[in-house]
Amino acid sequence: MTTPVRAEEATNSHYTAVSEMKGPTFDSSLECAVDKIELSLSCCKLADTDTFSKSDPSNSIIQLGRTEVIWNNLNPVFVRKFVIDYIFGKTLRLKFEVYDEKLSIQFCAKDLDRKDVFGTSDPFLRIYKLNEDNSETLVHKTEVVKNNLNPRWQSFEISVRTLCNNDYVRQAVVHKLIGYFTTSLEQLKSGAKFKCQNPKKKGKQKKSGEIAVLTAKIEHVYTFIDYIKTDTQINCLIAVDFTDSNGNPRDPKSLHCLNSNKPNAYVEAMEAVGSVIAEYDSDGLFPAWGFGARLPPDGAISHCFPLNDQPSNPYCKSIDGVLDAYKSTLDRVRLSGPTLFAPCINQAAGLARKHTDGSEYFILLILTDGVICDMENTCKAIVGASSLPLSIIIIGIGDADFEAMKILDGDEQRLTFQGQEAERDIVQFFNFSEFEKMKKGRSSNESTDCKMILAAEVLAEVPGQFLSYMQKNNLRPGQV
Numbered sequence: 001m002t003t004p005v006r007a008e009e010a011t012n013s014h015y016t017a018v019s020e021m022k023g024p025t026f027d028s029s030l031e032c033a034v035d036k037i038e039l040s041l042s043c044c045k046l047a048d049t050d051t052f053s054k055s056d057p058s059n060s061i062i063q064l065g066r067t068e069v070i071w072n073n074l075n076p077v078f079v080r081k082f083v084i085d086y087i088f089g090k091t092l093r094l095k096f097e098v099y100d101e102k103l104s105i106q107f108c109a110k111d112l113d114r115k116d117v118f119g120t121s122d123p124f125l126r127i128y129k130l131n132e133d134n135s136e137t138l139v140h141k142t143e144v145v146k147n148n149l150n151p152r153w154q155s156f157e158i159s160v161r162t163l164c165n166n167d168y169v170r171q172a173v174v175h176k177l178i179g180y181f182t183t184s185l186e187q188l189k190s191g192a193k194f195k196c197q198n199p200k201k202k203g204k205q206k207k208s209g210e211i212a213v214l215t216a217k218i219e220h221v222y223t224f225i226d227y228i229k230t231d232t233q234i235n236c237l238i239a240v241d242f243t244d245s246n247g248n249p250r251d252p253k254s255l256h257c258l259n260s261n262k263p264n265a266y267v268e269a270m271e272a273v274g275s276v277i278a279e280y281d282s283d284g285l286f287p288a289w290g291f292g293a294r295l296p297p298d299g300a301i302s303h304c305f306p307l308n309d310q311p312s313n314p315y316c317k318s319i320d321g322v323l324d325a326y327k328s329t330l331d332r333v334r335l336s337g338p339t340l341f342a343p344c345i346n347q348a349a350g351l352a353r354k355h356t357d358g359s360e361y362f363i364l365l366i367l368t369d370g371v372i373c374d375m376e377n378t379c380k381a382i383v384g385a386s387s388l389p390l391s392i393i394i395i396g397i398g399d400a401d402f403e404a405m406k407i408l409d410g411d412e413q414r415l416t417f418q419g420q421e422a423e424r425d426i427v428q429f430f431n432f433s434e435f436e437k438m439k440k441g442r443s444s445n446e447s448t449d450c451k452m453i454l455a456a457e458v459l460a461e462v463p464g465q466f467l468s469y470m471q472k473n474n475l476r477p478g479q480v
Helices: 160-164 185-189 224-229 265-278 318-332 342-352 375-385 403-409 432-439 444-458 462-472
Strands: 015-021 025-027 032-043 082-087 101-110 125-130 136-141 156-159 171-176 180-184 193-197 207-220 233-241 285-291 293-295 300-302 315-317 360-368 390-396 427-431
Touching (some): 185 207, 233 265, 265 318, 265 390, 285 318, 285 342, 342 360, 360 462, 375 390, 390 432, 403 427, 432 444
Parallel strands (some): 233 285
Antiparallel strands (some): 101 207, 285 315, 293 300
């Protein structure tokens, strides 16, 4: 994680800077004494993550240098020191960055050996990191290019930490079907060419073609936290199933039964997930809708109505406000059907479409007990919304058949509609019965822990979905 800090802020930001005064010199252009300060750096409690970030670039920033890499350590003490000028009366601002990077790279080759009986080859690359004990760890494998002695492989991205533990001169080994070569990140980013070595050949015949780097670009990676720190707003939207398959709310067996001694599953899910998202929602306002109910006064069925009964302002204050509106809704509507997701998804997409600049991100939480009756329209709505700053979390309540939800989830295969593939996987499904099994027989304190586990499980994919939107649209933290 990149944390830009001023020198005087270093200790509070988990950085330590120790200065040692050296003998003063004199800078005639400044007409004041210039002292030399030697900085020693250490960090503590670094984020344990594979993707770090950078701060906004500035033409006025000059890189003084880099420390050495310390592997697998969240509390590093760096040996390398930096000597800088100190001028009394002049404000000196320093920025310290702790980061990881990713490498975007593409390889090509020419004049490779013929290995197939028909005089061609099917080459591919395998890239291995060299470990401290000289063992090799496979970190990437390219696609196979069929019947080609001059292949061009597709470009790919790899974390610099994964490739070489952030050490630009650490050796890596690239194997292919025909031979191998060794290199380093420093060489790769310079666009070098490499002779492919075939260990089975002798003397001058040992070469088996040439591998070239077409493009190599090192990029800093922004994290979810970077965007949150720079005021990207997270908005929680809630849609609740009021179809009659839930059972009459006055029946103790109903999924919507309100028992003063025990919250129903809808309430538990909204409390557990909503309370976590609320920490990232600065205005504390939750748009909340219901679907599948007959509304007063004429009993017309609605598949997207505001829980607070205010069509022009469906926002509830805090998650408690949502729960109050939910309970009030149960008293004024009649459960009906069918179960349609598309109207609420389209409503959420409409809000997200107004904020595509990275300033806001939306999470739609759908709580449902039944099988989707508008699967085609739901797929259409999700594929259409996949280009927007939106994630959809579906929580299945009760013991219905939720197989269709796995299709929407898109983990195994990207969702499509009429041949059009979703730009991003934006849906996650969670079966609430798994949570109920987990908390069964546990004490009240342990049940609280279970709620935290539930929220973590349900929200696990959101940061990745969030970053996929920001990266796809080239949106940097704080640029709005």
